[in-house]
Amino acid sequence: MSITMFVFFLAIVIGTLLITYWAARQTTSTSDYYAAGGQLTGFQNGLAIAGDYMSAASFLGITGVIALYGFDGYFYSIGFLVSYLVLLLLIAEPIRHLGKFTMGDVIAARFPSRWIRTLTSFSTLFISVLYMVAQLIAAGALLKLLLGVRYDVSVLIVGILMTIYVVFGGMMATSWVQIIKTILLVTGSFMLCLIVLSRYEWSIFSIFQAVEQASPLQERFLQPGNLFTDPLDTLSLNLALVLGTAGLPHILIRFLTVKDALAVRKSVISATFIIGLFYLMTIILGFGATLIVGWDHILSIDDSGNMAAPLLAFFLGGDFLVAFVSAIAFATILAVVSGVIISASSSIAHDFYRHVLHKGQASEERQMRVAKIAAILVGMIAIVISIKAQNFNVAALVSLIFSIAASVHFPLLLLTIYWRKFTLAGALSGMIVGLILTTLLVFFGPVVMNPVNGIINREAIFPLQNPGIVSIPCSFLVAVFVSLFTASPLDEHHFRHVSFQAHTGRRYSESVQQK
DSSP states (O other): OOHHHHHHHHHHHHHHHHHHHHHHHHOOSHHHHHHGGGOOOHHHHHHHHHHHHSOHIIIIIIHHHHHHHGGGGHHHHHHHHHHHHHIIIIIHHHHHHHOSSSHHHHHHTTOOOHHHHHHHHHHHHHHHHHHHHHHHHHHHHHHHHHHOOOHHHHHHHHHHHHHHIIIIIHHHHHHHHHHHHHHHHHHHHHHHHHHHHHTTTTOHHHHHHHHHHHSTTGGGGGSSOSSOOOHHHHHHHHHHHHHHGGGOHHHHGGGGSSSSHHHHHHHHHHHHHHHHHHHHHHHHHHHHIIIIIIHHHHHHHOTTOTTHHHHHHHHHHHHHHHHHHHHHHHHHHHHHHHHHHHHHHHIIIIIIIIIIISTTOOOHHHHHHHHHHHHHHHHHHHHHHHHHTTTSOHHHHHHHHHHHIIIIIHHHHHHHHHOTTOOHHHHHHHHHHHHHHHHHHHHTSTTTBOTTTOSBOSOOSSOOSOTHHHHHHHHHHHHHHHHHHSOOHHHHHHHHHHHHHHHHSSOHHHHHHHO
């Protein structure tokens, strides 16, 4: 471990803790803790959303996949980017108009039931823990490789830091850690891209021509089929990525941190622009790693390719640049995990504790206390699972996370906001079927069941790695089918109120009274 790298990592830790100290002094109410008091501007929130989304998997994983497999690696970027169009056009503004602190508020606006609150809180917690575990496993591997710190100690360090951010600083601390991390990540990536381009006469076309010769795949490097050999599996993956983003709890609650619908639109547009710019840069980073580091060398260090970006930084700028890039990757993990843990703790305290256990009567002080206790407990659970699951296939977790979000939360939100005949029974049925079916298909799929490198050494029963193409339609169909057989005039009455508020931001009764 070099002194330079240690100094950069220490600077990240001290800087984020100072932000948390400042945010803790601003956080005096549940509104501050859950949603930063709605104080963020559209652009600030856009940076925070981009920070939430540009995880270590994006920076390290996609760069590595592009470096090793070329065209196929960019399928991930396309899915992630297009997902924000779905958010902007269908979900973002209704979330802001209907919600207060959590996704459960949005659903409860139409279905004021403790059952739906409970199930929404559980699915939020389930997705959040899986997401945290995936990030903590990546953090442990990164710190172990770069700093020589033991895996379990690395996970513990990141887990403790993320819990501190949430417990003391709430959403305000999490947001500003995300904002600063986004600026660092985009700046660092842009700097690496400029250095790579300078070596190839500032021409991306020269890079495209040279990379075919540098990769063992030759001309196939710029063609599909190197990573994804099954077109149906590729379609299923992108379906889960595009629709799953609109169901990720830690992304959805970001729309509650701004003051109005105009700021929501600015948030999504700025986030889409930043994320799009970043994913364009991953092409240059990935191709640059293949050209400058070498395909064989990347593979010899880490067969998943996750170290392609740090290796590229080392070859371009030595210890200083690799320390800077590694510190950015570390900040990325800290920021994303803290964003996920606050969505879980908020749902437990607001949805389950206040609305389910105390029927909406719990005081702000008690809610804050429960939210902080929940953050500590959720953090501890994620740390323990991550330490035990050191060799677990992270691809299985990522596949499960996005498929569950797309199969459980996306149909629930879309039908709640836009379908008149949607019922409580349909909502509960669709969520339960989506959750169980997705989990079973991943478990019986080739990511888990594989005779070569699977968790279970036998042939898979379900042929696809990504079950979204099956689980998403099934969830919709069950929700629709059950709703058609349980429709009632009361449900349509609720829809009228919810639809008006979702698209105007005003309550239906208030509008009628003014007329």
